[in-house]
Amino acid sequence: MPTPGNFSLLTTDGPARRAQLTTAHGIVETPAFMPVGTLGTVKALCPRDLHEAKAQIILGNTYHLYLRPGDDLVARHGGLHAFMGWDKPILTDSGGFQVFSLSSLRKITDEGVEFRSHLDGSAHLFTPEKVLDIQRNLGSDIMMVLDECVPYGADAEYTEKSLALTTAWAKRSRENHAPGRGGQLLFGIVQGGFHKDLRARSAEEICALGFEGHAIGGLSVGEGTAEMYELIASTTPLLPAEKPRYLMGVGKPLDILEGIANGIDMFDCVLPTRNARNGTLYTSQGKVNIKRAEYKDDGSPLDPCCSCYTCRTFSRAYLRHLFIAQELLSYRLNTIHNVHFFLELARGAREAIETGSFAAYQARYQAAYGESP
RNA sequence: GGUGGGGUUCCCGAGUGGCCAAAGGGAACAGACUGUAAAUCUGUCGGCGUCAGCCUUCGGUGGUUCAAAUCCACCCCCCACCA
Numbered sequence: 001m002p003t004p005g006n007f008s009l010l011t012t013d014g015p016a017r018r019a020q021l022t023t024a025h026g027i028v029e030t031p032a033f034m035p036v037g038t039l040g041t042v043k044a045l046c047p048r049d050l051h052e053a054k055a056q057i058i059l060g061n062t063y064h065l066y067l068r069p070g071d072d073l074v075a076r077h078g079g080l081h082a083f084m085g086w087d088k089p090i091l092t093d094s095g096g097f098q099v100f101s102l103s104s105l106r107k108i109t110d111e112g113v114e115f116r117s118h119l120d121g122s123a124h125l126f127t128p129e130k131v132l133d134i135q136r137n138l139g140s141d142i143m144m145v146l147d148e149c150v151p152y153g154a155d156a157e158y159t160e161k162s163l164a165l166t167t168a169w170a171k172r173s174r175e176n177h178a179p180g181r182g183g184q185l186l187f188g189i190v191q192g193g194f195h196k197d198l199r200a201r202s203a204e205e206i207c208a209l210g211f212e213g214h215a216i217g218g219l220s221v222g223e224g225t226a227e228m229y230e231l232i233a234s235t236t237p238l239l240p241a242e243k244p245r246y247l248m249g250v251g252k253p254l255d256i257l258e259g260i261a262n263g264i265d266m267f268d269c270v271l272p273t274r275n276a277r278n279g280t281l282y283t284s285q286g287k288v289n290i291k292r293a294e295y296k297d298d299g300s301p302l303d304p305c306c307s308c309y310t311c312r313t314f315s316r317a318y319l320r321h322l323f324i325a326q327e328l329l330s331y332r333l334n335t336i337h338n339v340h341f342f343l344e345l346a347r348g349a350r351e352a353i354e355t356g357s358f359a360a361y362q363a364r365y366q367a368a369y370g371e372s373p
Numbered sequence: 374g375g376u377g378g379g380g381u382u383c384c385c386g387a388g389u390g391g392c393c394a395a396a397g398g399g400a401a402c403a404g405a406c407u408g409u410a411a412a413u414c415u416g417u418c419g420g421c422g423u424c425a426g427c428c429u430u431c432g433g434u435g436g437u438u439c440a441a442a443u444c445c446a447c448c449c450c451c452c453a454c455c456a
Contacts, residue, residue, distance in 0.1 A: 118410045
């Protein structure tokens with residue numbers, strides 16, 4: 001039985017890789033898409049739905065779970081796996097993204113991040129160490145270090161300072177959490193904004209610290225697709241090939257395939273779940289806005305090529321009706337489908353890499369979703 | 374029969390002389406969403422338009438006025454209460 005952290009490369013197709021990452025709660029076949037379950041739930045789904053969609057690993061969020069219900073409470077209930085009834089791997093984000101998205105509520109210091117709760121305004125301090133303590137309470141399989149997600153458009157001076165801080169925090173994180181401790185893996189995060197030289201420096205500094213995996217953070221924060229792809233292409237090769245590579249928060253179907261083409265192994269994104277709730281559904285033929293009037297009388301399935309429960313059972317007309325009527329089932333059926341689609345996207349990519357046909361696989365989606373960038 | 378209240382753009386509903394094609398909400402029609410403060414947000418929403426404007430509209434008809442959804446007269450509906 002391989003130990004958590006073991007990452008075995010099975011095969012490659014150009015820079016694209018097919019591998020297995022071992023965690024305390026099982027093996028993750030990569031490339032993998034990880035549905036986001038910020039508050040200990042992939043919104044609108046229950047673990048049964050996730051199993052049916054063949055989800056291998058999901059995300060939880062340190063910041064949000066710390067504030068509510070509290071990581072100590074989760075620990076008292078046996079950790080996040082037991083608490084939410086999910087026995088497969090969980091990756092917890094550190095709260096670094098919230099440092100970015102809730103920027104008006106926080107202040108960054110060398111020590112960490114002082115912030116005010118978006119729920120009740122109470123003051124808190126996140127340090128690299130504190131964030132790991134929380135993630136230990138949550139009992140996630142993969143923990144993320146605290147980082148600063150630099151806003152798009154930040155100049156070199158700010159980015160460089162931020163980068164130094166992120167590296168210092170990463171170092172403290174590694175010192176606080178020895179490899180193998182508690183079976184919990186620790187991933188470092190490369191930042192550096194949109195300055196290639198700073199990205200390279202960050203990659204060098206972060207990868208020198210001996211994390212079990214490496215993430216690229218700070219992308220899809222407002223930049224254009226071309227710029228994002230350029231950065232993925234230039235940064236990914238700087239991450240050690242023998243460790244998993246995780247592109248944080250990305251992305252759209254084509255973004256994910258582009259990442260895989262460049263050698264990324266793991267992805268997470270709120271798009272399938274959020275868009276499901278907002279009526280945008282992903283199909284083999286491209287995006288479908290299910291609230292459009294043209295689907296009012298459409299008795300065909302959302303995507304005839306899809307094997308999810310939603311597509312096997314219901315018509316577009318019914319899905320539109322549920323959405324327009326704001327029925328709760330709408331959110332569930334839409335999310336079941338979108339999550340299935342993203343997981344299937346990754347599963348198909350794994351298969352394509354195994355057969356050496358990833359380029360053709362990517363091209364098929366480019367045809368359906370528009371040439372990119 | 375009497376008294377009082379009311380009829381506004383698809384719906385509800387503000388507006389009581391000019392700044393009104395008429396607040397606000399809903400519906401409708403589009404669009405956005407990338408480590409989730411998101412079951413959220415944005416746009417359009419009388420017609421025409423070379424975007425300056427022009428035309429039609431506030432129960433009906435007629436009138437007052439430079440100007441009326443707003444004032445007056447009569448008429449038609451609706452609601453409440455009293456007989």
